[in-house]
Amino acid sequence: MTGQGPTLVLVHEPERACFDRLLADGFSAQAATEISSYLAQSTDLAPEFDALAGACATRGLGFRAVELDDVAEVLAACDRRSSLVWTLTDGIAYFRGGAAPALARLNGLRTIGADDSLFALCQDKFRAGAVLAALDLPVPQAGLVRGGTWLVEPPASSTGYFVKPNRLGAKIGIWSDSRIRVTDQALALGRRVFDAYRDDVVVQPYVAGRNVRASFLAIDPDAGPEALGIVFVDSGGDFQTMADSMALYGDTGTATRAAGRYSEPELVHVDAVQPLAAEKIRRIAARLMAGLGLRDVFSLDFRVEADDTVHLIEFEVCPGLPCFDFRAYCRAEWHLGLVEAMAETAARRIG
Known part of the structure; x- marks a missing residue:
């Protein structure tokens, strides 16, 4: 891609690639299906890639959709002066999209979106909560459970608690019983999440609204x-x-x-x-x-x-x-419609 005109490079991790990798890592098919569903926007936007290419073309831009497994080679060949990298699917631990903005920075390419360090931070709810609290923002204070063991206990709460996985998105691991009355119930949920997804859980005072x-x-x-x-x-x-x-x-x-x-x-x-x-x-x-x-x-x-x-x-x-x-x-x-807005x-x- 060196020497080509202005180009939008859209990086995405497909659901299927994530699913296959999770199966190879020993996850059950059910857990792999649930976890890879976090990448659904890659599946949902793919039928519109041609329309996005057309919207880019009317604005004098090239367009290339790149699957994550190919991104290192593609970004290394991009023209620094005319390429713009947009990471569609992020993630750490179970997902790998957070590597894309870091690779873009390594190759001196401009990006759409936040600094690559935030791609990792936002995927770790416990650490992100600590940073947000340090900025004096109104975030619920969290405890942390690994398996059935407290790593950090949450504050007392008269409204009960809410339990969710620490590093998974798209509501994965949130069930109808994720709102609990007492902290002991969090340990049972923590074991269930760890057994299914190998993740910690954050335990926050339940907030109404x-x-x-x-x-x-x-x-x-x-x-x-x-x-x-x-x-x-x-x-x-x-x-x-x-x-x-x-x-x-x-x-x-x-x-x-x-x-x-x-x-x-x-x-x-x-x-x-x-x-x-x-x-x-x-x-x-x-x-x-x-x-x-x-x-x-x-x-x-x-x-x-x-x-x-x-x-x-x-x-x-x-x-x-x-x-x-x-x-x-x-x-x-x-x-504007979505593809026109992106272009x-x-x-x-x-x-």
């Missing part, structure tokens, strides 16, 4: 927190489980839609219902952009109570771009 997703794409490179799309994501339950997530995305989601059983959660703009909470979320996002280095594209998850109390749950540097909520954000904020973002960076 509705689930909120804040999405961000800086099509305009100078865009700030005012460009956030902040919505309640009401899926009909108190929290989304692994089964809920798998029904929406990837190969399982495709089958669900084909069978007519697909139902997207309702999206309600927080500004229209609780404008004070929305303003608090923008201030938190500004703090994360300045203090943590989030930029270009990211998402934030919150719980928002009726009195406008805001709890920051986690951040993502590779939000699910093909997901219904991010597509809705691109239409509402930028008046325009890249064109303004390379241009």
Whole structure:
């Protein structure tokens, strides 16, 4: 690719490649299916690669979708002056996408998204929580369980606790009984998660409220927190489980839609219902952009109570771009479909 014109290089890890690697590492087929489902956006966006290439071409850009196993060779051959690397699927431990922005930096290539160090941090909920707390952000304090043993005990809580895997995403390992009353129950959940996925669990005081997703794409490179799309994501339950997530995305989601059983959660703009909470979320996002280095594209998850109390749950540097909520954000904020929004973002960076 040396000497070619401006090119967007989209790096992604396919679900199947992850699934096969997990099987080879001794995971059960069920666990491998659940874990690899985290990479569903790679599956869901692939049918639109031709459309994305066309949207890039109308803006004078080349486009290349690169599977992660090929990325080292491809990036080494990219032209530093005219290539832009966008990592679609991140991850550590079970996933490997976090290597892509590091390889881009090694090869002196420009990137879309946060610094590569944040690709690792956001995938470790316990460590990320410690950093967010140090920035004086409203994150629930967490305990940590490995197997059936406490590594760090959580604070006392009158509202019970919520238990989730530390390094897995897409609601993997979150079951209908993940909200517990007493800490002893966390040890049993910790053993179940460790047996299935070989992961620790974080144990946080349960926080009430509705689930909120804040999405961000800086099509305009100078865009700030005012460009956030902040919505309640009401899926009909108190929290989304692994089964809920798998029904929406990837190969399982495709089958669900084909069978007519697909139902997207309702999206309600927080500004229209609780404008004070929305303003608090923008201030938190500004703090994360300045203090943590989030930029270009990211998402934030919150719980928002009726009195406008805001709890920051986690951040993502590779939000699910093909997901219904991010597509809705691109239409509402930028008046563009997803592939047009991606192509325009890249064109303004390379241009």
